[in-house]
Amino acid sequence: MKRTLPLLILAALTIVSALATVQAVMAQDAITKLAPEAFGTLTRPPAVFVHDKHNEKAKLEECVVCHHGGSDGKIDKSASTEGTPCVECHKVKPAGKATNLKRAYHKQCIDCHRAKGKGPLACGQCHKR
Ligand code: HEC
Ligand code: HEC
Numbered sequence: 001m002k003r004t005l006p007l008l009i010l011a012a013l014t015i016v017s018a019l020a021t022v023q024a025v026m027a028q029d030a031i032t033k034l035a036p037e038a039f040g041t042l043t044r045p046p047a048v049f050v051h052d053k054h055n056e057k058a059k060l061e062e063c064v065v066c067h068h069g070g071s072d073g074k075i076d077k078s079a080s081t082e083g084t085p086c087v088e089c090h091k092v093k094p095a096g097k098a099t100n101l102k103r104a105y106h107k108q109c110i111d112c113h114r115a116k117g118k119g120p121l122a123c124g125q126c127h128k129r
């Protein structure tokens with residue numbers, strides 16, 4: 001018993017810290033800017049994107065509007081992939097005609113703003129100093 005108690009405490013602590021990590025990953029409200037590491041050194045200031053506030057204001061209730069799925073060069077607009085970073089499927093320098101990471105963001109963000117006639121279209125409105 002003397003030996004198992006510290007082990008039990010250790011196990012409990014491990015579980016608590018694992019849960020905290022999961023929570024941190026799930027907390028998309030923590031996103032205020034986008035700067036995926038895959039770009040390396042950014043040439044522009046990171047784009048402003050306050051995830052939860054943005055989606056509330058823009059009335060985007062369906063996560064799949066942005067978090068789509070797909071494979072083998074085909075988009076699947078009904079498969080929701082929330083929590084999966086875009087770079088998992090959109091490489092900075094993909095082979096062939098696949099949508100690259102920068103274009104994936106730009107096309108998704110700007111196309112919708114243009115279609116709705118709301119939201120920023122100019123470089124400096126997203127890439128704010
Ligand atoms: C307007 C587009 C948009 C909508 C709508 C949207 N998201 Fe996101 N979400 C993003 C972008 C962009 C990222 C950052 C992805 C990346 O890192 O490449 C992201 C990241 C996330 C992350 C990862 C958080 C992190 O800290 O890395 C989670 C979880 C997430 N979203 C959940 C959701 C859920 C749940 C919904 C629906 C209630 C939703 N999203 C709706 C665009 C959107
Ligand atoms: C599970 C894989 C996967 C994830 C995650 C993913 N995509 Fe895609 N996406 C695809 C595939 C496959 C295509 C079609 C082939 C292509 O254009 O590269 C595509 C196409 C696109 C296109 C062009 C076609 C269109 O109709 O819009 C844009 C823009 C895009 N994705 C943006 C994003 C953004 C932004 C994210 C992150 C919020 C994201 N994608 C996350 C797989 C994915």
Ligand code: HEC
Pocket residue numbers: 047048049050053054057058060065066105108109110112113116118119120125126
């Ligand atoms: C499906 C539609 C849609 C997509 C995708 C989208 N937006 Fe928006 N965005 C809007 C709308 C609508 C508004 C205007 C909201 C309002 O003020 O009424 C907006 C407003 C904004 C604003 C102004 C400030 C704010 O938070 O309201 C910023 C910055 C912004 N978007 C950045 C982005 C970025 C970066 C992306 C891509 C990661 C993105 N948006 C993707 C619809 C969209």
Ligand code: HEC
Pocket residue numbers: 034035036039041042043044045046047102105106109110113120121122123124125126127
């Ligand atoms: C609706 C918002 C939005 C607008 C408008 C926009 N961008 Fe972006 N841009 C993004 C997002 C989101 C990313 C990916 C995250 C990041 O790099 O901040 C990105 C990435 C980039 C990158 C690659 C990363 C880097 O910094 O090297 C460049 C370059 C870039 N944008 C240039 C521009 C230029 C030039 C314009 C105007 C012609 C522009 N963007 C307009 C949202 C936007």
